[in-house]
Amino acid sequence: MIDPAISNMLMENKEHFLIPASRVATLEADNSLTHAFLVLTKVRYSKIPVVARGDKFIGLISMPMITDTMLGLEKLDVDTLDEHCVNDVVDKQVATIENPYDIEEVMHLLVDNPFLPVVSKEGEFTGIVTRREWMKSFNFLAHNLDKEFELVPKVKAENTRD
Template sequence: MIDPAINAMMMSHKEHFLIPGEMVASVSEENRLSHAFLVLTKVRYARIPVLDRDSKFKGLISMPMITETMLGLDNLSLAPLDELCVRDVMDTNVRTIENPYDVENVMHILVDDPFIPVVAQTGEFTGIVTRREFMKSFNFVSHNLDEYYDLKLKKPLE
């Protein structure tokens, strides 16, 4: 369990964790793979959110998911890019969080993932929490903890 003092300081900056959905590159589950390929190439992100027509979160798509469809046994085919939709290859097994979120849960997920989709109870995609923004807040805590709390060593560190 995270110390309550650290949790309080982290949560005081939680508005900095969230990158709003309208600022995050995404694709529709109905888009052709060629469109997702272009978006991923332009934004240079490893993965991006996939949404439905109602801005509900459906999963994530990555360049390897797309290129896997193009690989045959002995050739490369661009045909699947125009034949398949994003929904045909996207990853739907994605960990998401709701806002407000639990700092400890966020920290555990961000160990393995560079970002976490934030999804409302209604399923609407509201944004992402990135490892980078989370680490900036942790940096704030580690440099300012003694300004907010009286710290003294209770027992020697081993």
């Protein structure tokens, strides 16, 4: 369990954690893979959220998911992208979080994910929380902990040199 004092300091910047859905590049589940290919190429993100009508969160899509569809035995078949939609390849097994955040859950999930989709109880995609923003909070904590608290070691380290 995270010490409440540490948790409070980390959460001082919580309004910066969420990048709202209106500022996040997304794809709709029924978009063609050609459209998805163009969007991912243009935004240059490794993955982006996929939503259904009404902003319901479906999952994430990445460029490798799209290019796998184009792979033939002897050549790339770009025309096949028009025959498939985003929903055909989207990864639906994605870790998501809900606002307000469980700080420990977020920290554990951000170890393996560059961002986490934030989804309401009703399934609506509300934005993302990025590892970058959390790292900024850790940086703040590391530089300001001694300004807010008197830090005294419980046990003094012994001099191991002879």
